[in-house]
Amino acid sequence: MTRSLTLTINGTKHDIELEDARPTLLDVLRERVGLTGTKKGCDRGQCGACTVLVDGRRINSCLALAMSHDGAEITTIEGVADGETLHPVQAAFIENDGFQCGYCTPGQIMSAIGLFSENGTANDPEQLREGMSGNICRCAAYAGITEALLDAQTRLSGKE
Amino acid sequence: MADTPIAPAGHVRLGSNSGQSMTRREGVAKVTGKANYAADNKPEGLLHAVYLESGIARGKVISLNTEAALAHPGVVHVMTPENAPSLAVSPDEKPVPFSARMEVLQDNRVRYAGQPIALVLAETLEAATEGARLLAPEYEAEPARIGFENGEAYDPEFVTTGTPPARQVGDIDAERKKAAHTVEVTVDTPLQYHNAMEPHVIIAQWDGDKLTIDMPNQAIGLARAGIATYLGIDPENVTLRSPYLGGGFGSKAVVFGPQYLAMLAAREVGRPVKLVLRRDQMFGPVQHRSATRQTVRIDLDKDGRILALDHHSLSTTSSFDDWLESAANASLSIYASPAIKVSHTGLRVDTGTPGAVRAPGLASGTAALEVAVDAAAYRMKQDPLDFRLLNYAETDPGTGKPFSAKALRECYAEGAARFGWKGRPLEPGQMRDADGYLTGWGVGTALFHAPFFPAKASAVIRSDGSVGAQTSGADMGQGAWTALAQMAADGLGMPADEIEFEIGHSGLPDGSVAGGSAHTASAGSALFAAGSDAVRQVAEIAMNDPESPLYGAGNEGVRASGGRLHRVDDPARGETYAEILTRAGIAEVEGQGRGRREKSAAEQYAMYSHGAVFAEVKIDPDLYQVRVSRLVGAFAAGRIINPRLAKSQLNGGMIWGLSFALHEEGIHDLRSGRPINNDLAGYHVPVLADVPSVESILVEEHDPHANALGIKGVGEIGITGTVGAIANAVWHATGVRPQRYPIHIKDLLEGELARQRG
Numbered sequence: 001m002t003r004s005l006t007l008t009i010n011g012t013k014h015d016i017e018l019e020d021a022r023p024t025l026l027d028v029l030r031e032r033v034g035l036t037g038t039k040k041g042c043d044r045g046q047c048g049a050c051t052v053l054v055d056g057r058r059i060n061s062c063l064a065l066a067m068s069h070d071g072a073e074i075t076t077i078e079g080v081a082d083g084e085t086l087h088p089v090q091a092a093f094i095e096n097d098g099f100q101c102g103y104c105t106p107g108q109i110m111s112a113i114g115l116f117s118e119n120g121t122a123n124d125p126e127q128l129r130e131g132m133s134g135n136i137c138r139c140a141a142y143a144g145i146t147e148a149l150l151d152a153q154t155r156l157s158g159k160e
Numbered sequence: 161m162a163d164t165p166i167a168p169a170g171h172v173r174l175g176s177n178s179g180q181s182m183t184r185r186e187g188v189a190k191v192t193g194k195a196n197y198a199a200d201n202k203p204e205g206l207l208h209a210v211y212l213e214s215g216i217a218r219g220k221v222i223s224l225n226t227e228a229a230l231a232h233p234g235v236v237h238v239m240t241p242e243n244a245p246s247l248a249v250s251p252d253e254k255p256v257p258f259s260a261r262m263e264v265l266q267d268n269r270v271r272y273a274g275q276p277i278a279l280v281l282a283e284t285l286e287a288a289t290e291g292a293r294l295l296a297p298e299y300e301a302e303p304a305r306i307g308f309e310n311g312e313a314y315d316p317e318f319v320t321t322g323t324p325p326a327r328q329v330g331d332i333d334a335e336r337k338k339a340a341h342t343v344e345v346t347v348d349t350p351l352q353y354h355n356a357m358e359p360h361v362i363i364a365q366w367d368g369d370k371l372t373i374d375m376p377n378q379a380i381g382l383a384r385a386g387i388a389t390y391l392g393i394d395p396e397n398v399t400l401r402s403p404y405l406g407g408g409f410g411s412k413a414v415v416f417g418p419q420y421l422a423m424l425a426a427r428e429v430g431r432p433v434k435l436v437l438r439r440d441q442m443f444g445p446v447q448h449r450s451a452t453r454q455t456v457r458i459d460l461d462k463d464g465r466i467l468a469l470d471h472h473s474l475s476t477t478s479s480f481d482d483w484l485e486s487a488a489n490a491s492l493s494i495y496a497s498p499a500i501k502v503s504h505t506g507l508r509v510d511t512g513t514p515g516a517v518r519a520p521g522l523a524s525g526t527a528a529l530e531v532a533v534d535a536a537a538y539r540m541k542q543d544p545l546d547f548r549l550l551n552y553a554e555t556d557p558g559t560g561k562p563f564s565a566k567a568l569r570e571c572y573a574e575g576a577a578r579f580g581w582k583g584r585p586l587e588p589g590q591m592r593d594a595d596g597y598l599t600g601w602g603v604g605t606a607l608f609h610a611p612f613f614p615a616k617a618s619a620v621i622r623s624d625g626s627v628g629a630q631t632s633g634a635d636m637g638q639g640a641w642t643a644l645a646q647m648a649a650d651g652l653g654m655p656a657d658e659i660e661f662e663i664g665h666s667g668l669p670d671g672s673v674a675g676g677s678a679h680t681a682s683a684g685s686a687l688f689a690a691g692s693d694a695v696r697q698v699a700e701i702a703m704n705d706p707e708s709p710l711y712g713a714g715n716e717g718v719r720a721s722g723g724r725l726h727r728v729d730d731p732a733r734g735e736t737y738a739e740i741l742t743r744a745g746i747a748e749v750e751g752q753g754r755g756r757r758e759k760s761a762a763e764q765y766a767m768y769s770h771g772a773v774f775a776e777v778k779i780d781p782d783l784y785q786v787r788v789s790r791l792v793g794a795f796a797a798g799r800i801i802n803p804r805l806a807k808s809q810l811n812g813g814m815i816w817g818l819s820f821a822l823h824e825e826g827i828h829d830l831r832s833g834r835p836i837n838n839d840l841a842g843y844h845v846p847v848l849a850d851v852p853s854v855e856s857i858l859v860e861e862h863d864p865h866a867n868a869l870g871i872k873g874v875g876e877i878g879i880t881g882t883v884g885a886i887a888n889a890v891w892h893a894t895g896v897r898p899q900r901y902p903i904h905i906k907d908l909l910e911g912e913l914a915r916q917r918g
């Protein structure tokens with residue numbers, strides 16, 4: 001049975017037709033809407049590569065059926081920069097070398113943005129590490145990621 | 161290409177780009193989601209492929225419900241051994257390097273769990289997935305042979321792809337007779353799976369007999385040759401695009417059965433086909449690190465000098481191919497010993513075939529050797545670092561050759577100072593932190609080969625002032641986009657951010673393999689030479705042009721920088737490339753370059769990167785949960801092109817070492833042979849919370865022999881030494897000597913109980 005749903009993705013409304021209810025939010029974003037910045041690393045909620053914001057909260061989009069988010073506001077990695085101006089978290093990831101291959105990076109950045117809005121910008125590295133531990137980086141760019149997160153917090157709290 | 165310039169051996173002056181900690185050239189693309197990974201492509205008419213994998217480890221597939229799959233809406237085609245097209249060459253042939261025997265539905269035999277047994281093509285991923293499920297296979301199963309106890313042992317002809325399985329230096333029996341002390345340890349290492357974050361993926365599309373592929377690949381030139389051979393087409397007809405790899409770690413140097421199935425299927429149905437492995441499928445046909453059972457025996461004189469070093473490794477492989485981990489060879493190049501014996505035996509089990517995983521051989525080998533060396537130091541009641549210095553190898557123990565460069569002493573010293581090694585108690589179980597955690601410190605020596613692969617590159621300088629450079633090389637995260645561009649820019653005499661730069665495409669000059677920690681040295685040398693060649697041509701034009709301020713300056717007399725040539729004796733006298741070419745009416749000059757190692761140097765010297773890793777662990781005194789609270793590594797790897805990226809490689813490598821020591825373990829069910837933790841929840845790799853502090857130090861080293869530019873590699877060495885350093889720190893905290901990796905809480909508890917019983 002075909003289904004239709006509406007998602008507002010990065011501020012743009014998308015009316016989406018599906019043949020049935022099976023597609024995940026991740027596959028809809030990647031295969032149907034054509035936003036391939038969000039990555040699939042496991043398709044099981046175990047790696048965080050697919051992290052996006054749904055109504056401001058970070059979720060693993062591979063674990064969500066698109067149908068169940070009809071009407072939601074979705075933010076993906078393509079929607080966080082302001083035109084040419086990078087989001088402070090994006091800029092911090094580049095400057096602190098918070099990645100190698102870059103495959104986990106969209107998920108790391110979305111997760112960090114989500115975490116900061118959950119937590120405010122409490123400056124506790126241990127809490128940060130814990131809060132970001134749903135995002136695996138197999139390249140193990142963790143030293144750079146930690147520095148990027150701390151730097152991003154500083155930028156976000158306007159201390160820069 | 162006899163007249164292609166090769167950068168001369170010795171001391172080559174690089175420009176000002178190299179040595180700088182530039183941020184990644186592709187950084188913006190990666191943080192905005194714009195970097196184009198293979199799976200992000202969507203050609204018109206794309207079909208999704210999903211393969212069904214075997215649920216048994218040995219036997220036959222006797223039925224597949226193809227009708228049910230085909231009846232599912234959206235399913236277009238089902239490929240099984242009944243109707244699968246064949247390759248042009250037997251899948252058991254290995255026509256080019258980095259080939260492995262593979263499964264392309266050539267028959268209904270099953271030789272390991274996870275082997276592809278059918279392929280379903282459908283209009284959507286969901287339909288293909290459901291189609292594969294509907295195939296509901298039935299099997300005739302034979303008992304699986306899994307684990308050290310159930311495999312078939314054999315004496316191999318070689319390890320890895322052609323290394324002799326055994327070597328002896330000196331007279332081990334004679335040395336043993338002189339020994340005052342003997343230490344022997346046995347250490348097991350498990351199957352480990354690469355698990356790059358980006359699973360293996362291919363998008364294949366045919367146009368007549370021309371094939372275009374989007375596929376992450378570490379060895380584009382070799383992949384293209386292999387694909388052409390297996391598919392029976394001209395290599396010129398294969399276009400392979402791989403601008404970004406989502407990690408490789410060795411597994412993306414090889415093209416496996418699943419990718420060939422997608423290529424065959426695309427040809428069969430005449431539409432583009434996309435196949436992405438599911439994470440659980442990454443534990444089968446796409447290689448892994450062999451499990452090993454290693455025994456290291458060290459015989460010592462009364463002062464603690466090593467007299468005899470005997471390292472044996474039993475390594476697992478598949479039932480149908482021959483890759484074996486060369487773990488024991490680690491003992492050939494690290495510590496001085498008058499007699500060394502290394503040997504390997506093989507064990508055939510019903511898994512896919514193993515292959516090279518980041519730091520092949522040396523990661524596993526040092527994981528055992530460093531534990532034995534630590535035990536030997538303790539036997540002598542010597543500080544583990546002092547013991548290593550006492551047995552420092554001034555020449556390569558395995559070959560007797562001098563090292564091209566070896567700043568390991570400096571690595572020990574700088575690492576120890578930074579870590580604060582001084583004052584470490586000799587006895588285990590002496591340190592507790594403020595929270596009562598058992599605390600231990602350990603050290604390990606790191607080593608990795610410094611190979612060099614012939615590579616080619618080209619560069620261009622145009623009359624409009626623009627310049628560019630190209631090679632087919634690959635960036636799997638190590639930083640090739642950036643570091644290689646820096647070297648090309650130095651060849652071209654331009655700032656790196658002002659050159660056009662291209663890699664990751666089979667249409668470019670063959671930049672060789674991104675592997676063996678040799679890519680920066682190999683492809684980078686070629687790019688530097690290509691850039692220099694282009695500049696040389698521009699200089700020649702200028703020096704022969706009476707209107708040029710450089711007229712008659714002579715070869716040694718000009719220098720390039722900032723897109724301009726000037727006289728060495730008077731930098732004010734010069735002109736830009738654009739001015740020179742425009743006046744000469746030449747639209748562009750193209751430079752060619754090759755990277756090569758001098759044959760005489762390769763014969764004369766042993767070439768390695770070296771390092772020392774220091775680890776601190778904290779262990780819960782009741783639960784015995786281990787945390788690595790600090791890792792400090794100091795590494796000497798010749799000339800460093802980009803310190804920021806080099807440190808990231810070294811830090812990442814050390815975290816892989818941590819992962820080896822404490823996390824990773826591919827577990828197969830002993831009865832069914834199936835992997836039971838084939839996902840990222842069960843197969844543990846470190847997350848941010850596991851890595852509170854990791855730090856690498858770049859130790860200055862000048863290597864005049866490794867290659868003209870003195871570059872070695874940093875991509876793999878970080879793992880080596882780290883595994884042992886952590887195991888040794890665990891011992892230092894608890895007094896329990898780990899006998900297997902990953903180190904389990906259970907082992908420490910049992911070890912502690914055994915200790916209490918005396």
Ligand code: FES
Nearest residue numbers: 041043045048062
């Ligand atoms: S792809 Fe969603 S958590 Fe891994």
Ligand code: FES
Nearest residue numbers: 100101102137139
């Ligand atoms: S940068 Fe490669 S997985 Fe994180």
